[in-house]
Amino acid sequence: MITKSTERALALALFASLSIAVDTFGLVPAGRLGLATVLFLIFLKTYSTLAQASLEGLRVKVSQEGALEGRPLRVTFEICNPFIIPIAFVELSLRYPEYLKLSAGSPALLGAIPPRGCLSYSVSFLARVGEHEIGPLRAVFRDPLGIFRGTEIELGEKALVRVKPRESEKLRRALFSISRSGGMLRTSRAGEGLEFLSTREYVPGDDLRRVFWKALAKGRLAVKEFDRESTQYNLVLLALGKDMLTGPYLQTPLEHAARVIAVLSRYFAEKGEQQALYLVNGDRLDGIKMVRGRKGYELTIRALSSVRLHDLLNQRETSVGKGTIARELLMTLPRERVNIIAITTMGSARQLAEELKVLAESGRCSVYMFLMVPQFYGVETMSPMERAIFRIKSFQEILSMKDALKEIRKTGIKAVIVTPGDMARRIVMRLEMERM
Amino acid sequence: MNSPYVTIATLLVAGLLVLPLFSLNVKNVLSAVEAFTTILRGSLEPTIQNFEIVVRSAASVLVLVLLLFSALFVNARSYAFALAISVVFVDSQLITDPAMLLPLAALSFLDVVRSGWRKNQISSLGNLRPIASAVMLSFALLAFFLLVAWLLSSKMWSYAEAARSLKVNSPLLAVFIDLFFRNPIGLTFVLGVVIFAIYSLSKDLAESLVIFLRPSPQSALKSLRELVDFGAPISPPLTSLRNALVSLAISPPIYYLITLLLARLDLQIPPPYDSMLRFVIAAQIFTIIWFLISRLTASFEEKEPSLLSTFVGLASVAIVYLILYLAALWHPDYGISVERADEVLRKAILSYYETVLYMGELLLTFMGIAP
Structure with missing residues (x-):
């Protein structure tokens, strides 16, 4: 409702x-004009007050299209004026996170x-994984001559957008090629299951339902043996921190990790494995408990798309755990043996290893830690001098990673350094070895 | 980021808009240069008129700079200043020239568009029809405002001119007309009062419309947050009227004492201005007392006045009258006289209300409301 006059109003008042x-x-008969100018200003002020009030009563509907990483995320604001006062002009500006890149439209x-x-x-962003708050719109009324200006108000609510990670179909197929079976998993040990393994001589105590009738017809008492079905319990632990968001747009460790976890989750779901995902953020542990199949996959994707990038960026301390993570995890773990797959960056690797040491020592879990090597982009655009400095720095970083790796391995955690592109394969290979 | 196309287009239009005033000032400068050259050749004496030419040409140069600035930065303010300087130093008739005034509004509009229009905003909007229709409608509204403002100002000005040329027999009314309509300061004062009244009325009307037609908690909160006099006392309804009545009751004895004092000091204005002065004193006393009472009775909570405050208020009125009565009761030459005291009290009350009512009647007569 409040409108303020600009300097133009002062200029016009001076003129009047x-x-x-x-x-x-008695110099020039311009009194009428001056008076008319003042009255015009008064009427314009009245209009501005009414227009500002109409602005505050606008109805705003927000809609969004596309919520997959790397694709355009289009957010549309439908602003409707239910009143009879035209609002001209209104300066609109959109509040959106600074870590989102605009791909089309104007903010x-x-x-x-x-x-x-x-x-x-409407505006389009190049979607990146996580939960983002877009909006609300900020609006300021200005009359067509810019003489009066309204106070800034917020229009509508903020849109909460969740972007899913992109999954590589090629990688998913590659993972199945590493695995020995496309369906339920088998081991080379005999046991209760559905897949036929071999026959053996009957021994007292064997279930009569398993008698191999074809062999009995030939006079041999034998029983059928089946593959022992093995379901793995895989718990993925993703350490979140400020350093997870370093790097180029869509190529940060968090985004790489999210893609890997998404593909792994689908892989686990199709295999019928039990899976859980926990996000470690400081001393907070959020996530989903062990779930099997499609539901596990859906919950994992939902958890990944709910990572609040804004909170990560504004995090004060990057310390992981403080001794609480292992305790909380032990309370939620099933009785069966669990594979813990910790994905982290160099920044929080040591602290996370300290936390997981207890779990590795408990004997209930196999703890694997995958340290992501930072990806190097844009090296080709650097000058020879810059490239040389960059090379030295990278070399030093890899050396320090190697030292960290040695330390971590001493705690009993099977740690490896991997590139994001190779991580999923390495994880599946480890898990397959665990199955043997 | 602003749109380069819109910026270029607005710059071009702005250049065209300032052209009439620009060319006028260029002509002025050229003629001044010519005159200057003649002076330098020695064929023209450096007189006051020639000095005026120099001043005018300097003003024109300043105007040209301001116009260049307003064309380059689409700045309406610098155009307004350029026009004002041109009116004062070049040609006073320019102030009523529509060709000179139109660019003022047009530049303002262009500046709003230029500074607000963003590079990719068309891709964000898609359809420009709603914007076009809203702008057209708002321009129609502005045109309507302009028309009403012009009609209203014409009427007001005609009234002022009619009052100026009025020949009246009443000496007091003649003073009144001289003071408020023939005197430029008085006329400015009257216009200021009328404009303020229209402004207050339209402002209150707009705000009331907004509040009653569409009550909004958001705007109410915003208004409260942005109040300049935060912590101002809350006055219950009709407090002003109550304070006005109390002030009217207290004012007469004080007015009487002041007029008495002025008479003793021999500070008297001869007729016909004395009535006007008396009224000014009466009004001033009333205003000061009203202000003081409003301040004293203001509370930070909305509550009914207590019995004590009512008693104190009544007692203060009684004390003022008592002082006057006691002052009139004893005279160093004539001693104590109750009749004289009664007469003084009666005179004090009557003289105050007479003055106020007389001026009220005069105002009504002048406005044509009373015969």
Whole structure:
């Protein structure tokens, strides 16, 4: 409701005063004009007050399209004016996270909304995994001559957008080629199951339902043996921290890790494995408990798309755990043996290893740690000098990673350094070895 | 980021808009240069008129700079200043020239568009029809405002001019007309009061419309947050009226004492201005007392006045009258006289209300409401 006059109003008021003054002193008959200017200003102020009030009563509908990483994420604001006052002009600006890249449209614009009409405003972002708050819109009214300006108000609610990680179909197929079976998993040990393994001589105590009738017909008492079905319990632990967001757009460790976890989760789901995902953020542990199949996959994707990047960026301390993670995990783990797959960066690797040491020592879990090597981009665009410095720095980083790896391995955790592109394969290979 | 196309287009239009005033000032500068050259050749004496030419040409140069600035930065303010300087130094008739005034509004509009229009905003909007229709409608509204403002100002100005040329027999009314309509300062004062009244009325009307037609908690909170006089006392309804009545009750004895004091000091204005002065004193006393009472009775909570405060208020009125009565009761030459005291009290009350009512009647007569 509040409108303020700009410097232009002052200029016009001066002009009006001058007109009235020259007339009252009998120089030029401009008094009418001056008076008309003042009255016009008053009427314009009245209109601005009414328009500002209409602005505050606007109805805003927010909709979104596309929520897959790397694709355009289009957010549309439908702004409708239910009143009979035209709003011209309105300066709109969109509040959105600084870590989101705009791919189409403008984050601010000059618009006008007709009476009982609507204005549609949309912007597209290059979607990145996680949960993002887009909006609300901020609006400022300005009259067409820019003489009065309204106070800034917020229009509508903020849109909460969850972006799913992109999954590589090629990688998923590659993972199945590493695995020995496409369906339920088998081991080379005989046991209860569905897949036929071999026959053996009957021994007392064998279930009669397993008698191999074809062999009995030939006079040999034998029983069928089946593959022992083995379901693995895989718990993925993703250490979140500020350093997970370092790197180029869509190529940060978090995004790489999210893609790997998404593919692994689908792989586990199709295998019928039990899976769980925990996100470690400082001393907080959030995630989903062991779930099997498709539901496990869906919950994992939901958890990944709920990572709040804004919170990560504004995190003060990057310490992991403080001794609480292992305790909390031990309370949630099933009785069966669990494979813990910890994915982390160099920044929080040591602290996470300290936390997981207890689990590795408990004998209930196999703990694997995968340290992501930072990806190097844009090296080709550097000058020879920059490239040389970069090479030295990278070399030093890899050396320090090697030292960290040695330390971690001493705690009983099977740690490896991997590139994001190779991580999923390495994880599956480890798990297959565990199955043997 | 602003749109380069819109920026270029607005710059071009702005250049065209400032052209009439620009060319006028260029002509002025050229003629001044010519005159200057003649002075330098020695064929023209450096007189006051020639000095005026120099000043005018300097003003024109300043105007040209301001116009260049307003064309380059689409700045309406610098155009307004350029126009004002041109009116004062070049040609006073320019102030009523529509060709000179139109660019002021057009530049303002262009500046709003140029500074607000963003590079990729069309891709964000898609359909520009709603914007176009809203802008058209708002321009129609502005045109309507302009028309009403012009009609209203014409009427007001005609009234002022009619009052100026009025020939009246009443000496007091003649003073009144001289003071408020023939005197430029008085006329400015009257116009200021009228404009303020219209402004207050339209502001209150707009805000009331907004509040009653669409109550909004968001805007109410915003208004409260942005109040300049945060912590201002809350006054219950009709407090102003109550304070006005109390002030009217207290004012007469004080007015009487002041007029007495002025008479003793021999500070008297001859007729016909004395009535006007008396009224000014009465009004001033009333205003000061009203202000003081409003301050004293203001509370930070909305509550009914207590019995004590009512008693104190009544007692203060009684004390003022008592002082006047006692002052009139004893005279160093004539001693104590109750009749004289009664007469003084009666005179004090009557003289105050007479003055106020007389001026009220005069105002009504002038406005044509009373015969």
